[in-house]
Amino acid sequence: MQGLMLLAPAVLAYAVFAFYPMIDVIQLSFMKWNGLNADKHWVGLDNYRYVLADDPVFWVAFKNTLIWTFLSVIFPPLIGFGLALGLNQNIPGRSPLRALFYMPVIIAPIAVATMWRWMFDPFFGLFNSLLSAAGWPNLIQDWLGDRNVALYSVFIGYVWEVAGFSMVLFLAGLQGVSQTLIEAARIDGAGRFQLFRYVTLPALRPTITIVLILSLINSLKAFDIVYGMTGGGPAQSTQMLAMWAYTQAMQLGDFGRGSAISVVLLLITVAIVIPYLRWTLKRQEAYQ
Amino acid sequence: MSGVASPFRQAGAERVDPLLVALWIALIIVAMVWIAPFVFIIFTSLKSNATVMGTGAFSPPTSLAWENFTNAWRRGDFGTTVVNSTIITVIKVPLGLMISAMAAYSLSRIQIWGHKVVFLAIVFGTMIPFQVMLAPIFKQVNSFGLINTYVGIILPYLAFGVPYQVFILHNFFRDVPKELSEAALIDGASHFTVFRRIFLPVSLPVLAALLILDFVATWNEFAMALVILQDPDRWTLPLGLMSFQSQFARDYGQLNAAIVMTVLPAAIVYLIFQRYFVSGLTSGAVKE
Numbered sequence: 001m002q003g004l005m006l007l008a009p010a011v012l013a014y015a016v017f018a019f020y021p022m023i024d025v026i027q028l029s030f031m032k033w034n035g036l037n038a039d040k041h042w043v044g045l046d047n048y049r050y051v052l053a054d055d056p057v058f059w060v061a062f063k064n065t066l067i068w069t070f071l072s073v074i075f076p077p078l079i080g081f082g083l084a085l086g087l088n089q090n091i092p093g094r095s096p097l098r099a100l101f102y103m104p105v106i107i108a109p110i111a112v113a114t115m116w117r118w119m120f121d122p123f124f125g126l127f128n129s130l131l132s133a134a135g136w137p138n139l140i141q142d143w144l145g146d147r148n149v150a151l152y153s154v155f156i157g158y159v160w161e162v163a164g165f166s167m168v169l170f171l172a173g174l175q176g177v178s179q180t181l182i183e184a185a186r187i188d189g190a191g192r193f194q195l196f197r198y199v200t201l202p203a204l205r206p207t208i209t210i211v212l213i214l215s216l217i218n219s220l221k222a223f224d225i226v227y228g229m230t231g232g233g234p235a236q237s238t239q240m241l242a243m244w245a246y247t248q249a250m251q252l253g254d255f256g257r258g259s260a261i262s263v264v265l266l267l268i269t270v271a272i273v274i275p276y277l278r279w280t281l282k283r284q285e286a287y288q
Numbered sequence: 289m290s291g292v293a294s295p296f297r298q299a300g301a302e303r304v305d306p307l308l309v310a311l312w313i314a315l316i317i318v319a320m321v322w323i324a325p326f327v328f329i330i331f332t333s334l335k336s337n338a339t340v341m342g343t344g345a346f347s348p349p350t351s352l353a354w355e356n357f358t359n360a361w362r363r364g365d366f367g368t369t370v371v372n373s374t375i376i377t378v379i380k381v382p383l384g385l386m387i388s389a390m391a392a393y394s395l396s397r398i399q400i401w402g403h404k405v406v407f408l409a410i411v412f413g414t415m416i417p418f419q420v421m422l423a424p425i426f427k428q429v430n431s432f433g434l435i436n437t438y439v440g441i442i443l444p445y446l447a448f449g450v451p452y453q454v455f456i457l458h459n460f461f462r463d464v465p466k467e468l469s470e471a472a473l474i475d476g477a478s479h480f481t482v483f484r485r486i487f488l489p490v491s492l493p494v495l496a497a498l499l500i501l502d503f504v505a506t507w508n509e510f511a512m513a514l515v516i517l518q519d520p521d522r523w524t525l526p527l528g529l530m531s532f533q534s535q536f537a538r539d540y541g542q543l544n545a546a547i548v549m550t551v552l553p554a555a556i557v558y559l560i561f562q563r564y565f566v567s568g569l570t571s572g573a574v575k576e
Contacts, residue, residue: 002479003398010391010450011406017447018413021424028424035427083318091312092295099562100319103326106558106565108508110526111551114533115329118543126328129345160325168565192307223419224510228530242419249423250515258423265420273415281411284459 025266028259035255047260058261061239064151065220065265068240072219075159077211080166087167088174098171102164109161113228116157120144120229144230147237154229154238158222165218166211173207174200206283213276220269241265333357333544340540356545363536364546368521369528372438376524377506380442384449385499389491391450392457393483397469407458413451418444419511426515436519444512449505453498460494461487497564504554525550 029047033040051058083101087094104112119126120143128140143153177200185199223242226232232239232247241261249258296304296312332340333356334349361367394400395407418425425444426435434440469482477485488495510526517523523531529550536543558565 003394003400003403006390006394006398006479006483007400007403007406009387010446010454011410013387013443013446014410014413014450017425017428017444018418018450019409021421021428022416024427025421025424028427035423035430083315086311086315089308089311090295090297091308091315097315097319099559100322102565103555103558104322106504106508106554107551108510108526108529108554110508110510110530111547114529114543114547115325117533118332118540118547119325119328121540124340124345124540126324126345133344160322217415217417221417221419224526227511227514228533242417245420246422246511246515250426255423255427259421262421262423266416269416269420273412277411277415 022266025259025262028255029263031256031259033255034253035249036253043256047256051257051260051264055257057236057239057244058241060236061241061244061261064237064239065241067151068155068222069216069219071155072158072162072222073212073215075155076163077166077208077215079159079163080168080211081170083163083167084170084174087171098167101167104161105164105168107161109222109224110228112157112161113225116154116160116225117144117229119157120153145234147234150230150234151238154226157229158225161225162215162218166215169211169214170204170207173204176207177203209276209279213272216272217269220265329544329547332540333548335541337539337541353541356541357549360532360542360545360549363542364528364532365520365523366525366528366546366549369523369525372517372522373507373524376438376441376445377503379438380445380449380506381499381502383442384446384502385453385495387446388450388453388498389457389488389495390483392454392461393479393487395454396458396461397482398479407454410451410454413448414455418448422511422515425512429516435516436522438522441513441516441522441524444516445506445509448512449502453502456498457491457494460491464490493564496561500557500561500564503557507554 030042030044031040032043032046087098087101122128122140122142122145125143127143131137131139141149141153144150181199181203182195185195190198220242222240223246226238226240226243230238232243242265245258245261245265247258248261249255252258296308298305298308328345331346331349334352334354335343336351336353336356339349339353391410395403400406429435429440429444432440434443464487468486472482472486473479508526509524510530513524513527514530517527520531529546532546533543
């Protein structure tokens with residue numbers, strides 16, 4: 001009884017405002033509804049048919065999401081790993097450096113978007129000023145206005161924002177590497193590279209998995225930075241699935257189509273999350 | 289460990305390690321790249337528009353245009369958005385931590401029927417990005433008639449804060465020695481007392497870490513506020529900044545002043561409570 005009373009508030013909030021919408025979105029994806037009035041009716045698979053076959057934006061957004069996710073799993077973790085390796089050494093100024101690299105992570109993503117939008121300003125922004133000062137005017141771009149470049153420009157801002165997150169996780173992982181093991185290997189005559197290859201890297205395996213999965217999931221959350229920097233433009237060239245679902249439902253007033261996009265994205269997420277969760281829970285039990 | 293006191297040396301070695309010096313220089317260069325956006329934003333925020341257009345990106349402002357801040361504050365209606373963000377954060381963060389801690393205690397110490405399933409359902413939530421299903425969240429809040437209210441945004445914030453916090457606290461509570469709580473229970477204490485008198489005090493460091501992390505996350509949240517708080521009188525800081533950007537994008541000085549004012553509270557909290565951030569992040573993800 002007491003247990004139930006302690007559990008109830010959190011479970012109630014979670015069930016009503018997090019879990020139920022997750023179920024509801026599936027039901028909505030089979031409906032035609034504008035989100036406001038009472039006229040809501042069943043249309044079967046129509047929304048999916050429209051989204052997958054007729055919607056000119058869906059596959060663009062799908063491709064962009066793939067590129068974005070792919071880049072997010074490679075670059076921020078790599079940079080974070082490099083930074084962590086460096087900061088794990090005996091060098092001066094480690095804590096201020098760590099604080100600096102982590103700083104962008106705690107800044108509101110929408111503020112990061114605003115900052116970078118200003119830095120990408122074609123006339124007075126940081127990048128074009130630097131390029132013209134350096135004498136490379138032919139490299140000057142309309143960073144967020146050119147549809148071939150915009151997605152990658154946004155991504156550069158995103159790397160700045162999130163690399164510190166991977167760094168902190170890797171630093172924690174590195175501190176967990178057994179010092180005795182390293183010492184023993186060194187006494188046995190292992191060189192720097194061999195130490196890294198045969199001691200540090202294997203010990204970091206769980207951390208690497210965690211960082212990669214979290215980077216993957218976080219990349220699907222990248223809504224604010226795209227919304228704030230380009231709003232999906234120019235010509236949908238930075239449109240993503242999460243934002244397209246939002247746009248369909250909340251701005252174009254078609255909750256059915258929006259939900260169908262959400263369901264596609266949720267299925268992709270769940271396909272990644274379930275194996276990872278099983279792995280985490282297994283590790284937890286092993287730890288117990 | 290020996291040799292930590294004097295920098296640039298491998299553990300136990302007397303000689304300065306040239307590779308470490310090279311690494312350090314590389315890190316400093318990366319740090320300069322990382323800090324550049326901050327410098328650029330702060331410089332711009334103190335320049336008048338004419339100076340922005342007339343001088344180089346990194347030339348420091350000659351006369352400080354503090355009026356950018358007062359003007360941005362007034363035109364961006366920061367008076368309203370700061371109050372809204374503060375009310376929402378001050379209510380949500382402690383309340384959310386409270387219900388999560390209660391639930392985590394209940395799940396780890398009281399064997400209720402079905403507690404495993406509840407735990408799994410909650411942990412599942414840590415991995416699902418809510419950005420994917422903004423429309424059904426809107427629908428749910430709307431069905432309670434809570435659009436444009438503080439309660440309407442706080443409830444889903446609570447719901448989506450629960451999974452991560454319960455997951456971390458559950459791990460922590462599980463490791464509290466059984467004898468501690470069982471002795472008290474045998475003496476007739478209720479679970480409420482054990483929770484309040486034993487579990488809360490021993491978990492203060494974790495609670496502090498989660499509190500700070502959640503403060504920053506709530507303060508910065510954008511996507512959910514975007515769909516639920518549509519009335520400008522209820523806007524939070526991130527929404528206010530976004531609207532400022534779309535209205536006054538050409539008032540460079542003021543726009544950057546608005547960015548600085550939005551970012552500053554979270555940045556200060558971060559700099560003061562730095563070490564809690566790291567422990568809060570890593571206690572969940574990289575537990576060895």
